[in-house]
Amino acid sequence: MTYTNQNASILAKKSSQIKSQIRTFFDSQGFLEVETPIMVKIPGMEPHLEVFETTLEMPSTLENQTPKSLYLNHSPELQMKKLLARTEKDPEFGKIYNMGKVFRNGEFDGDTHNPEFTMLEWYRYDSDYTEMMSDCENLIAHLTRRSPELVYQDKKIDLVHPFPRKTVNELFIEYTAIDLNEHKSYESLKEKALALDLPIASCHTWDDIFFTIFMNEIEPHLGKTKPIFVYDYPASQAALAKKSDTNPFFAERFELYIGGMELANAYSELIDEEEQRTRLIDEQNQRKSLKKTIFDIDEEFLNSLKSIKKPCSGIALGVDRLIMLLTDTKSIEDLLLFPINHILKN
Amino acid sequence: METTTTIRKGQAINFKNGTWIITEAQFVNPGKGSAFTRCKLKNMKTGQVVENTFKSGEAVELVNVQMQKCQFLYKDHEGYNFMNNDSFEQFQLSEEVLGNDGKWLLENTELYATYIEGTPIGVQLPPKMDFRVIESPPGLKGDTATGGTKDVKLENGVMIKAPLFIKEGDMVKVNTEDGSYVSKAN
Numbered sequence: 001m002t003y004t005n006q007n008a009s010i011l012a013k014k015s016s017q018i019k020s021q022i023r024t025f026f027d028s029q030g031f032l033e034v035e036t037p038i039m040v041k042i043p044g045m046e047p048h049l050e051v052f053e054t055t056l057e058m059p060s061t062l063e064n065q066t067p068k069s070l071y072l073n074h075s076p077e078l079q080m081k082k083l084l085a086r087t088e089k090d091p092e093f094g095k096i097y098n099m100g101k102v103f104r105n106g107e108f109d110g111d112t113h114n115p116e117f118t119m120l121e122w123y124r125y126d127s128d129y130t131e132m133m134s135d136c137e138n139l140i141a142h143l144t145r146r147s148p149e150l151v152y153q154d155k156k157i158d159l160v161h162p163f164p165r166k167t168v169n170e171l172f173i174e175y176t177a178i179d180l181n182e183h184k185s186y187e188s189l190k191e192k193a194l195a196l197d198l199p200i201a202s203c204h205t206w207d208d209i210f211f212t213i214f215m216n217e218i219e220p221h222l223g224k225t226k227p228i229f230v231y232d233y234p235a236s237q238a239a240l241a242k243k244s245d246t247n248p249f250f251a252e253r254f255e256l257y258i259g260g261m262e263l264a265n266a267y268s269e270l271i272d273e274e275e276q277r278t279r280l281i282d283e284q285n286q287r288k289s290l291k292k293t294i295f296d297i298d299e300e301f302l303n304s305l306k307s308i309k310k311p312c313s314g315i316a317l318g319v320d321r322l323i324m325l326l327t328d329t330k331s332i333e334d335l336l337l338f339p340i341n342h343i344l345k346n
Numbered sequence: 347m348e349t350t351t352t353i354r355k356g357q358a359i360n361f362k363n364g365t366w367i368i369t370e371a372q373f374v375n376p377g378k379g380s381a382f383t384r385c386k387l388k389n390m391k392t393g394q395v396v397e398n399t400f401k402s403g404e405a406v407e408l409v410n411v412q413m414q415k416c417q418f419l420y421k422d423h424e425g426y427n428f429m430n431n432d433s434f435e436q437f438q439l440s441e442e443v444l445g446n447d448g449k450w451l452l453e454n455t456e457l458y459a460t461y462i463e464g465t466p467i468g469v470q471l472p473p474k475m476d477f478r479v480i481e482s483p484p485g486l487k488g489d490t491a492t493g494g495t496k497d498v499k500l501e502n503g504v505m506i507k508a509p510l511f512i513k514e515g516d517m518v519k520v521n522t523e524d525g526s527y528v529s530k531a532n
Contacts (some may be wrong), residue, residue, distance in 0.1 A: 016514060055498055107375055110372035110374055199398075201404060201405055202404045208380060216382070216398060220397065233378070
């Protein structure tokens with residue numbers, strides 16, 4: 001059911017308990033909770049994300065008085081990986097987590113988006129993305145007290161382990177009979193989308209067509225009766241992830257869907273400095289062509305990758321969406337005490 | 347035909363060989379891709395409801411639709427009968443067209459009829475309507491803070507879930523899209 005104003009305090013209390021149980025889950029496994037800044041110089045290079053810009057005024061003690069543009073962070077990802085890179089010198093940083101606010105400009109007016117929201121990220125040194133899948137299963141089990149099922153919006157979701165796992169390409173073949181390996185070019189995938197009668201006149205890239213097919217033909221089926229790990233995304237949509245050894249068209253990235261909601265996004269982290277530079281420059285160019293704010297390449301981040309000697313993995317999980325699932329709340333606007341639509345109206 | 351790249355609730359569009367009204371439009375963003383608008387579309391002829399997700403900025407053909415105030419008169423074996431409040435012209439829509447919406451109609455309910463090129467092809471229910479509760483089992487004591495609900499019967503015969511404090515004879519506001527309880531009405 002939808003929580004009304006009269007039980008807002010009950011929902012607020014449940015949210016607070018869930019966040020404290022999340023911390024217990026990680027603390028008890030020896031993870032270190034780290035804080036990362038909300039204001040940063042480089043908030044991440046994802047081509048499509050819009051940013052909030054703010055201005056830092058300089059104190060009179062400094063020689064350079066020019067105010068500096070800072071941005072509200074999209075995700076603590078770059079800071080987390082810089083900390084993870086200290087592991088060889090200080091093993092305490094080998095398992096870290098962070099729970100805090102992140103910001104995406106222009107993203108609201110739907111059940112699952114608010115321009116500021118709470119993100120949980122955790123990272124493991126000497127690990128890959130399959131370990132992140134186990135972490136997700138264990139975290140959900142911890143938060144549901146090992147309940148075998150969950151009811152969300154009148155639909156029963158089976159939580160028995162292991163959660164099903166399917167590659168993106170398996171899902172494309174299952175729901176659309178399109179094998180992405182045979183349609184790696186824009187023209188070829190476009191032809192397939194047109195055959196499905198999808199509106200794609202404004203899709204100018206392969207990824208735009210990919211998403212139009214995915215959002216219409218595949219995503220509506222995901223995680224409805226059981227959670228699902230959707231893994232191995234096209235490498236063009238995972239600039240910070242390691243490419244698959246067996247098929248480098250795809251990268252070791254997964255998303256966890258529960259109850260139709262995209263809940264978490266994880267990578268086997270890309271730790272090769274040169275390849276990372278190339279892929280960040282590629283994203284920077286995409287931002288230029290989309291006329292988005294341009295950020296510098298984060299040299300401190302690239303430099304830190306040199307200190308990483310073993311494979312690493314990391315994940316970002318939307319805490320508000322997780323709480324919506326666990327409290328059977330339909331919309332993020334019902335969960336947050338001050339969603340952006342409320343702020344705009346009052 | 348006029349086109350638009352800003353897809354919003356309430357617009358009528360030509361899509362997949364039909365005319366559809368957008369009954370729901372939500373912002374969604376897959377994170378690593380561009381933004382999308384997830385829509386529920388209702389076919390203006392058949393009442394069929396489908397979902398489609400449009401890339402933000404996608405151009406769609408707009409249909410010029412007129413909304414005119416009308417009231418519901420009565421239902422007979424051929425369908426639902428309405429009167430246009432301005433022209434006093436009467437018209438009928440089939441059960442198939444009204445679909446699930448039909449159950450919310452009470453005599454004299456005022457609502458908007460949708461006309462395409464002068465022909466009434468459907469009605470838009472008010473998103474929230476008031477109904478009297480005619481049957482309500484007594485609530486369980488001391489359970490009002492947990493968000494508990496019970497099944498109550500409305501004057502139109504529809505059963506809905508309502509909070510425990512709702513009594514027989516109360517007026518309640520109901521969401522006509524999903525039949526959910528909104529609040530107590532005055």
